[in-house]
Amino acid sequence: MKNHKLLDRKLNRRDLLQKGMAGLSIAGLGGTALVPSLLGRAAEAAAVAAANGKILVILELSGGNDGLNTVVPYGDDAYYRHRPEIGIPKGELRVLDDHFGLNPGLAGFERLYKDGKMAIVHGCGYENPSFSHFTSMAYWHTAAPNSGEEYGWVGRLADSMAPEVQANYMVNIASRQSLAVRSEHHVPVVFDQPNRFMREAFYEERDVLSMTHDVGTVDNPSRRFLLDIARSANEASALVREAWSNYSSTVDYGVNSLDLPKVVSLIEAGMPTRLYYVSYRNNAFDTHVFQNNLHRRLLTYTSDAVYGFMQDLERIGRADDVALMVFSEFGRRVPENVSMGTDHGAANTMFVAGKNVKGGHYGELPSLTNLAEGDNLGYTTDFRRVYQTMIEGWLAHRNGSGLLNGNFEPFDMFT
Helix, strand or coil: CCCCCCCCCCCCHHHHHHHCCHHHEECCCCCCECCCCCCCHHHHHHHHHHCCCCEEEEEEECCCCCHHHCEECCCCHHHHHHCCCCCCCHHHCEECCCCCEECCCCHHHHHHHHCCCEEEEEEEECCCCCCCHHHHHHHHHHCCCCCCCCCCHHHHHHHHHCCCCCCCCEEEECCCCCHHHCCCCCCCEEECCHHHCCECCCHHHHHHHCCCCCCCCCCCHHHHHHHHHHHHHHHHHHHHHHHHHHCCCCCCCCCCCCCHHHHHHHHHCCCCCCEEEEEECCCCCCCCCCHHHHHHHHHHHHHHHHHHHHHHHHHCCCHHHEEEEEECCCCECCCCCCCCCCCECCCEEEEEECCCECCEEECCCCCCCCCECCCECCCCEEHHHHHHHHHHHHCCCCCCCCCCCCCCCCCCCEC
């Protein structure tokens, strides 16, 4: 294989932002507070200029994707011994080389891989794996396995990359905010449906609430701050709605676009966002029963959406500026279960796609004959190596010491 951290404290501005205020909830957000920090116009212009740099998009496959039936080691007989019923025959695979083939649903991934635009990282995991969706996902969200962490790794990354807070630096497209983007200083823009992204109100109140009131000089810092929050919320929601309204593309994202067209709409509109977070929601990949047909469909939707995303970035001339990382909270147990499915496992495969990715296989392949406890794949790559690769190798951020609760060598993955 190729070498591939609450104490009681006074309520301050950041607390007000992160704890939220009832009058500033946004339609369609399940009560999540989302109020970007307010910048002056000059700082906004600087943020827009910064957006011309590299952008990281993170796609979460919730539920625990079965990596073994995603990137299939057909060249290893042990795979078929462990999975006599759900093992995918070589003849049905999208063969990559003399050892691996992709699930037949991964047509888009196959094209990206063969074009040299997709990296496959094997054996990604961590010590003492948790088989709980909630717990393991929290570990991946915080980059702090087997420990507690208040902020997400993406949120900490934003704090490190932009110590002077910038509006709209992070975007999380979801029905509620992910722990991954929880930040000490930044407040992510969180929305689900762009056309409904506005403050909740009765219909008769909406015009008044959408106004930006000029109340003159306000001496009280708390009142001034709350007014700034209201103004900032209105501005952010207007930006998102306008970007989505103006977005038009002929690119086919398939059946489930996974919110990726919304990302393209914001990039195209010049949103100064450096970090985007989206997900395949609702534990979709928890395939305990009659896995194969469902799993193939899920992978088809994912693959089509990712490939469409890459094509759409080409269309708007931003393909050189964006990389996409795909992960799931754990893999599946190696042997199939009696229900023709798979149970919660440990190590898994991660993907990185983009025009400047050096495609191929990274990391050490886990053994299928010397399994870890519980008939699981032993992890060979700490998943935070991939995070570090995105931070240092892609975003070129070299002041991130301590962000990932350890030191991890990045892969040489980008041109």
